[in-house]
Structure formats: structure tokens, C-alpha cells
Amino acid sequence: MADQALTKEEILDTTVQVLRRFGPEKTTVVDVARALNVSHGTIYRHFPSKASLREAVAKRWLHGIIKPLEVVQKQEGSPTELLRLWVETLIQIKHSKVQEDPELFTMYTTLVEESVEVVSSHIAELIGQITPIIEKGIAEKEFKSSNAANTASGVFMATARFHHPLHAKEWASPTINQEFDIVWNLILSGIVK
Incomplete structure (x- = not known):
């Protein structure tokens, strides 16, 4: 070449x-x-550097997660429906990646773990996608929160077990969907009027 x-x-x-x-x-x-x-x-x-090359690989992989979520964020629907769809889409993307190629998923998560700034930026971008959904819910008096950014962070952190790579081995549990429903209902009890 x-x-x-x-x-x-x-x-x-x-x-x-x-x-x-x-x-x-x-x-x-x-x-x-x-x-x-x-x-x-x-x-x-x-x-x-080798580190910048590895960081670029991690960043590109994480960007592949962001793109489908941007589509969800822009869809029509009630804030509650959009928020759940967004979280479920994130979960589905991560679960698909680990099921399709567990070895590659492990490799990427290793690279991502080395890239603290890239991960922090990625998480901020994800929370930034949730925030307008929460803002819409507040504006439409569907959500009772007064701080959309904090609520978005809370939703993201509360659902981490279902999308954070450190929990990937737990995703194969036959009760994972029921466990998500329990967490989701708890989230809604905290934010829905």
C-alpha cells in the first residue's frame, strides 16, 4: 500500500x-x-503513539454505539416511551455486540478501559442524549424532576447493570429482562408525576 x-x-x-x-x-x-x-x-x-492508535479504535467503536441512539432520541412519542426506548436500544446494542462476537467485545472493552478520557466523553454524550428527553418530559409535566441533567445521569447510572461491559456475563441470565423491569419501574416511580 x-x-x-x-x-x-x-x-x-x-x-x-x-x-x-x-x-x-x-x-x-x-x-x-x-x-x-x-x-x-x-x-x-x-x-x-500506540496509545493514540488504540484510543482511536476505542473511540470509533463507541461512536458506533452512539449513532443508533441518536435516531431514537429524535423519534416522536411520549417522554416516558422515548426514555425507555432509548435505554432498551442501548442495552440491545451492547448485548448484540457481546453475543455476535464475544472475543471482539472483550478486546474493545479492554481498549476502552485504557481510554479514560474517551470513556468520560462517551458517557457525557450518552447522558446528553437522555437529557432532552427528560427536558421534554418536564416541559410536558410528565416528569416531576426540576434538573434534567441530574435525572438523566441518574437514569444512566441506575441502568448500568444492563449496559455496562463489566456486567456482560450477567446479561445471559434468564431473569435479566424481569430485573430490568424492576429497575425501570423504580426509576419511573421516582420521575413520573
């Missing part, structure tokens, strides 16, 4: 393949460069 024609997306695509092959612990920038048939200096022109 010619150095000048190489894009960041091509590097990231190849990095994912190399990470999958060697694992996050053993993958080096040289491995990625070798897979692309370029010098490691070429990779460093796009990503200044």
Missing part, C-alpha cells in the same frame, strides 16, 4: 484485524504497519 494513499480509517480497520489476531496486549504499531505493508513511521504520521 502506498504511504500517501493510506487513510486513518484504513489504519483503524487494519488495527482491528491485527488486534483480533494478536490481542490487545501483544499488538504493536509495527504489527499494524507490517499488515499494511508500510513503515511504522507512516502509522505515526497519522497517530503519534
